Amino acid sequence: MRVAIIGAGISGLAVAYYLQKLGMRYDLFEAEAEAGGLIKSPRVGDYQLELGPHSLQLTPDLQELLHELKLNDEIVQPAQVSQNRFIRKDGKYHCLPNSPVKLLMSSFFSWRTKLQIAQEPQKPVQDIPEETISHFFKRRFGQEVVDYLVKPMVAGIYGGDPDQLLLEKTFPYIKEMEKQHGSILKALTKEEQPDRHPVFTLTHGLQALPKAIASKLISLHLDHQVEMVHRTHGKYFLSIKNDEEGLSEVEYDAVIMALPAHKAAEQLEYTAPGLAAALQNVTYSPMAVVHSAYHKHTIGHDVNGFGALHPAKEKQFTAGSIWSSSLFPRLCPDDEVLFSSFVGGTQAPIHTHYPETEIKHRTHIELKANYNISADTPLFQHCQVWPQAIPQPDMFILDVHELVSKLEKEKLFACANWMAGPSVPDCIRYARQLAQKIYSMLPSVQ
Missing domain, CATH: 3.50.50.60 (FAD/NAD(P)-binding domain)
Known part of the structure; x- marks a missing residue:
């Protein structure tokens, strides 16, 4: 053959x-x-950039x-701070608990939502054909969980809108949890959860x-x-x-x-x-990746973590940023911080239609405000636009x-x-x- x-x-x-x-x-x-x-990793001066995926899970x-391929020696593990992941809510960044159960029960959500979460084990199992991600999580946990957890997470993975994406084609194991245990919370507490595959990059x-x-x-x-x-x-x-x-x-x-x-x-x-x-x-999501570098001393906000996501309700220009140099310090000079910001996706496709100079400028203005940056301009900035980035x-x-x-x-x-x-x-x-x-x-x- x-x-x-x-x-x-x-x-x-x-x-x-x-x-x-x-x-x-x-x-x-x-x-x-x-x-x-789409896997592109150019070296531009002092900066190692990732224009496609930023890191991979080591499955x-x-x-x-x-x-x-004899690439074992090239594997670079992230810094310990990668466990700290943030979501913007009410104009502030909140560090999320690393356990799904702790997250759902944390103070991140309102008391009304926590009441809905507590009642989730009593909710009936429903087998809904072609159910969207948003519909599933809304009926099990409520709209706030969809708006401030599900939507930014799905935007980060698919550049997509969970109002449109199918649960069976994205997270089929979650649907199976409901079917087998009658409750997501019961499944998370009863089952021995497998370790998450660690993320990594390669030296070059x-x-x-x-x-x-x-x-x-x-x-x-x-x-x-x-x-x-x-x-x-x-x-x-x-x-x-x-x-x-x-x-x-x-x-x-x-x-x-x-x-x-x-x-x-x-x-x-x-x-x-x-x-x-x-x-x-x-359908493909359009996406722009903007890298921005600043001197450390000009940044007035803690950036010890993986990065921060922006729910659509927060009305931000970017979908969020990875704090790249906190994960992999070798990506830029030691006295600098490198942000990798993501613009667009199907929740905000219009943002990728701006000229690249406008995308970079708006990203800088947002970073300056959110991270209390005193610098008027970045030391370095690069923009890559992918009109068709991720299939939906x-x-x-x-x-x-x-x-x-x-x-x-x-x-x-x-x-x-x-x-x-x-x-x-x-x-x-x-x-x-x-x-x-x-x-x-x-x-x-x-």
Whole structure:
């Protein structure tokens, strides 16, 4: 079996790596001159920036991959203060308890909400098809929990709005808690909670991960833009721009789409028109990442922590900031503080439509006010805008997942974050499972 993989972001790289480990023939095509997708870690002067994910969770799959790539020595653990996470409420930053039960019972919430929380174990179990995240948490815990905990958390993970995102596609284990225990609080107190996977970065930035995977691949074709996928007599052919290697003539038994949804739709217009139409409906959150640096002595607010989120009700320009230099001090000079602020998302998409100079200026004005910064301008500032940053697991994703499942019998697969989930570990896990699934389809494999 020969497999064509289209797109060399982290998903395409990972599935190619695992197919190669299994001894399968593949060709991985990437339109750009560099693999890695949204994982970008430029060094700009004295500053190590992350323009995509800021840090990763060290899951077992990812830990094993880092070991195989000989990146173990590059792992950088965060400072101890990373346990301190803050949310803005009534104009002030509140440090949240690190236990879900302690958080729900803390003084962060009003007495009315705490009463609703205390009554949660008595509330009936409801099996609501296509329930949104907001609807679930409102009926179990009340609107204040949605506004000041759920919405900022979901904005931080998905850049999304929990009023639109489906619980079953985002946090299915929470729905299972209600089903099995009749109560989220009962589940949290009865079950032994697994340890959270620690976060980390790499010495020279997270882009070292896709670069390391790419360096191991024997059939990676950069600057190869696939324009269309064709299927004839059970075989797949690719239309490739500037095809000097003649790969458009190669027959493929299977194709893996590892592209953003809208780009995959363009290539599948004739081969899988139903899926192409569904992919056109996939919603993406727009996001801007703004890095701002200041001298430590100009900052009048404590920044010993992971960072702070801004609920939409707080009417802030940014969705929040990671206090990057508090987590990983090497990211900037020792006498400076580096903030990584996030602008936009589906709860405030209009903010990413401003010119970059305006985004940077508004971010600075907000940081200056919130952190009592005396400096009139940052020492350094950088803005990266991603018009389509994170796919949203809303109502539209259901048709996509169903159609992808049906097309697998025709050996047309998808390996992307709109299938796997938003995080790099999600994509690594999904790619590994998909490679094994395709390998099991070989006639000789029982």
